[in-house]
Amino acid sequence: MLRITDLYKSFGNVRVLDGLDLHVPEHSIFGFIGKNGSGKTTTMKTVLGLLKADSGTVEVAGEKVVYGNSPTNRHVGYLPDVPEFYSFMTAPEYLRFCGEITGMTNTDIKKRSGELLELVGLSGERHRIGGFSRGMKQRLGIAQALINSPRLLICDEPTSALDPVGRKEILDILTSAREKTTVIFSTHILSDVERICTDVAFLKDGKAELQGNISDVKSRYGIDEYSIETDCGDTVRALLERFPAMTHIRGKLSFRESDVCVFDVLAYISEKRLPTAKIERCEPTLESLFMEAESK
């Protein structure tokens, strides 16, 4: 749905994107992760034709994006990081305006904006947008991004201004949008990504690292961790003595498969008949993956 090839972009002599390659498959929910200032917003603006890339190509639905008035934008809905609307309008008026400039028919606009206001929880709101809180603006932002039923929905940190309940609601909206739409969203909140994303990319030094399907990424780059729980102090002592690479925190021993072979541990436990409460293999979390990638 979205393919970025070899994209370069500098501001002055600061190179923000340095040969970025990104592939977002259709009907995926794509988490775009990176530190502050890593270039997430820059990438998104380039996809929308709002920024001119130094070199490289961006394709939306197989069509090339051009700077300025990109015709590809008719497939795209965009929620900026800090959405700003005409403050003198009310939410329904703004949605009507958005519908009109995308060329929707009046009956479509009426139906769609009613649905969307309901969906984002702004249907009772009759005030002008000027008095909206940041969270309300973000909700309206999602509604306006979805008004023309886009094939690609680009959200720049859609949950950053929201309370936990609002965050869950928005994530649910993004999930439900997936049936008709490919969603790409940037965030710092890895638990959000873990919760709804099917695919991820981690932006670092202007390139995409650890890109692909979440479970692929985890199995490819993640190193399995094991933990052993016990209330018996002797077990802890014996294991630490035999396997010094293990770490011990509050009655819980953990080790990585790369450091200690799990079968050796199991054999040792059964040989010495050490009392243990639980032996568990822990799924690698995105957080641990990204911390590792970041520190590389």
Next chain:
Amino acid sequence: MKTLFSFIKKEFTEQVRSGKLWLLFIIFILFGIMNPAIAKLTPWLLETLSDSLAESGMTVTSVTVTALDSWVQFFKNIPMGLIVFIILESSIFTKEYASGTLLLSLTKGLERYKVVVSKAFVLSALWTVYYVICFGITYLYSAYFWDNSVAQNLVFSVVIRWLFGMFVISLTVLFSVVFKTNTSVLAAVGGCVAVSYLAGFLPKIKSFVPTYLTDGNSLIYGLSESGNYTVSLIITLLLTVACVCISIPLFNKKQL
């Protein structure tokens, strides 16, 4: 066409809800009333002041006021109206740059030229309406108190004065596309008008510059012929159209 119309509608809504529309309406109506009122009150004013004026050595002869005095006031007040209009409206683009509201409209597929066309259209329409109101009020009062027929070339002088306003509006559009802030837009527009004004002092190019069109008094007193204004008129028209036309490709390239 429908998208253009909805953007224009948005602009008008903004004018109404921000209160600018009413403010400018009141200002231009007041100017319209002031023009004949000041003319009407001049003799009375002079009379009440005549004692103190006489003390300072001036002798006051009785003055007869005609519609001409009212129109002189009109040509004196309309620049102030234009200045207020431009100051209030010069943020029509820059406000959207600063807040980023245009970004969303443009990513929705609104063509960029429609933004320029809509805003230029709204400014022109508003200027025309305010101008006609101010003119109409002055005309009716002047006709009621005196006789408008003493003012020669009245329609012509008023029309070219209006055109000068359109020229200033086109400059505002052009510089709004070039610059990002309100103050630079105002400075650039003011600079251009000042250059035209100063160039007007050079006898050789006096009658070519747009500010020449602001000389309504000579026309109504019959000191000047409408034919003298043809060159300046054509130049101003061309510049006005050119400013708007250049704005469009410049805006297409502009990074928002």
